[in-house]
Amino acid sequence: MTPITLINPFNQKPLRFTDAGLTDDAGQLFPQKDGVHIMVKNQDYTGNFGYQWNRFQTTQLDNISGISLSKDRFFAETGWDPKALDGQRILEVGSGAGRFTQVLLAHTNADVYSVDYSEAVFANYRNNGPNNRLHLFQASVYELPFAPAQFDKVFCFGVLQHTPDVERTVASLISMVKPGGELVVDFYPIKGWWTKLHAKYIFRPFTKKMSHEKLLSLINKNADRLIGTYRFFDRIGIGRFANRFLPVCDIKGTLPENLNKTQLREMVVLDTFDMFSPEYDQPQNIKTVVSWFKKHDMEHVWGGYINYDKYQAAVVKGTRKKI
Ligand SMILES: C[S@@+](CC[C@H](N)C(=O)[O-])C[C@H]1O[C@@H](n2cnc3c(N)ncnc32)[C@H](O)[C@@H]1O
Structure with a gap:
């Protein structure tokens, strides 16, 4: 070639x-x-x-x-x-x-x-x-x-x-x-007018200005609580609406089901950092x-x-x- x-x-x-x-x-x-x-x-x-x-x-x-x-x-x-x-x-x-x-x-x-x-x-x-x-x-x-x-x-x-x-x-x-x-x-x-009615677009103007270390540490500290709340909202049937406003990634919609606890936590922390840190999200x-x-x-x-x-x-x- x-x-x-x-x-x-x-x-x-x-x-x-x-x-x-x-x-x-x-x-x-x-x-x-x-x-x-x-x-x-x-x-x-x-x-x-x-x-x-x-x-x-x-x-x-x-x-x-x-x-x-x-x-x-x-x-x-x-x-x-x-x-x-x-x-x-x-x-x-x-x-x-x-x-x-x-x-x-x-x-x-x-x-x-x-x-x-x-x-x-x-x-x-x-x-x-x-x-x-x-x-x-x-x-x-x-x-x-x-x-x-x-x-x-x-x-x-x-x-x-x-x-x-x-x-x-x-x-x-x-x-x-x-x-x-x-x-x-x-x-x-x-997807519609509601696309930007989401925790990502509400908090990102502030979180993208944080140092990467600080943002990652904040997400790490709160990851277990956020995963628990996400699951709870889902169990009681309000997940589709309420989870949009939780400052955590879309666990059900984007992550595999067969992850062990450590893998799930790591992917949640990564995807949540990915959500809140970019300069541009268009x-x-x-x-x-x-x-x-x-x-x-x-x-x-x-x-x-x-x-x-x-x-x-x-x-x-x-x-x-x-x-
Ligand atoms: C969300 S990541 C996606 C990475 C990979 N494609 C994936 O799906 O796992 C977006 C990537 O685009 C890169 N990126 C952003 N702007 C870019 C540009 N102007 N030229 C090349 N890469 C860029 C970022 O550095 C980042 O690694």
């Missing part, structure tokens, strides 16, 4: 490998650190994710939890046949600790390029590297180190709502797809995301809900128009 063309995302000049890292003709160097090509100066607004995924590095990994949640979600949402991905180039944007990177490496023979803006990429490397089919970059979706239109498939799960300009994020993802290639995204959907209308796909050169666009196990995800996918 011909190697991918890497570019300096700030001046579009081609990059080549040297012992020190990736460099362009003008001599600008992007170092390699702990298995990752560093294309950013800092984590900018994604520091919470760097903190979170390095502390909860293995919590959501199928091969550690023993539950095939990420695998089921990945193949249900993409509809991709693992065998057909043999030798294909796949780009993952916003990898977090690499739960889907792990699925791709374990269940396909694809060449995987994986990117995250935050230091989560180091957790991804510890989880999945070294592997000669894995290429890891710390980079923003807005400044990707790849020449356009080189990937057979691109996916971006759980990221759109956490970026500052969601349409620009979609356009940038599309620019990476080869003509005839596919893009799949999932994101928090707007749920989207599925129809709007579909319209952006069409506006930016995609065809055969589909948007809707996809079920896997007991869960449901808002997904939009499509194929890049052939020129």
